[in-house]
């Protein structure tokens with residue numbers, strides 16, 4: 001794994017699931033990690049197990065993005081936080097259930113990337129937006145989830161382009177994990193898609209092959225931001241085998 005000693009990494013959505021594994025991996029690689037989430041107790045447990053600072057806050061609030069980036073001036077920002085989609089067929093969604101990931105995931109990507117460009121983060125910084133494989137494949141039982149995750153990917157590309165246009169030297173990329181029981185979002189999805197297909201969760205999972213773990217996600221992201229930033233692509237698929245570059249717009 002890359003050595004990130006001397007770098008500060010803010011992990012937004014680090015209290016559990018994939019974000020907690022990513023925060024641990026960055027701390028293990030020597031970074032000073034700032035873990036952001038709303039659940040103070042879960043953050044305290046994380047901080048007790050690793051050398052990690054914590055900030056309790058709602059990442060959808062613009063003031064939280066501003067104050068965390070202003071206070072820590074991080075070289076790395078990983079935006080993992082997102083809502084658990086309401087798993088129902090389209091006709092059983094309401095607009096409120098359909099749009100939960102737009103109010104959380106999209107708002108977080110928009111607010112933090114906007115702040116990263118406005119402050120701006122220092123040249124050589126990286127922002128990783130945790131989208132989803134659903135952004136490519138769709139997710140018919142989770143309302144607006146796939147569209148929200150696709151929009152996060154677009155927002156990451158827009159921010160990458162604005163950084164280039166303004167010569168800010170901020171690298172932005174979107175990472176699209178495959179569904180995994182390593183986080184609550186995946187656990188809910190697996191339960192719903194197993195039931196939809198008339199399978200048990202065990203049967204459904206057995207058909208998925210090797211599953212992405214939070215540890216694999218963490219080490220893949222450490223190596224991504226610790227490597228040659230010139231080579232960082234606009235987007236990657238993340239599976240148990242690691243990161244695979246996605247074709248960019250027009251490729």
Ligand SMILES: NC(=O)c1ccc[n+]([C@@H]2O[C@H](COP(=O)([O-])OP(=O)(O)OC[C@H]3O[C@@H](n4cnc5c(N)ncnc54)[C@H](OP(=O)(O)O)[C@@H]3O)[C@@H](O)[C@H]2O)c1
Nearest residue numbers: 013015016017018038039059081082179180183184185186
């Ligand atoms: N697991 C999967 O299969 C999978 C697949 C593809 C993509 N993803 C994406 O990966 C990300 C993590 O998924 P996960 O399954 O690990 O989810 P998870 O277990 O539900 O964890 C979500 C994390 O985000 C934080 N969070 C949510 N809303 C927040 C807010 N408003 N402010 C601050 N923190 C917030 C939660 O902390 P608090 O509740 O303490 O705030 C928690 O730490 C999500 O964006 C998800 O869409 C997951």
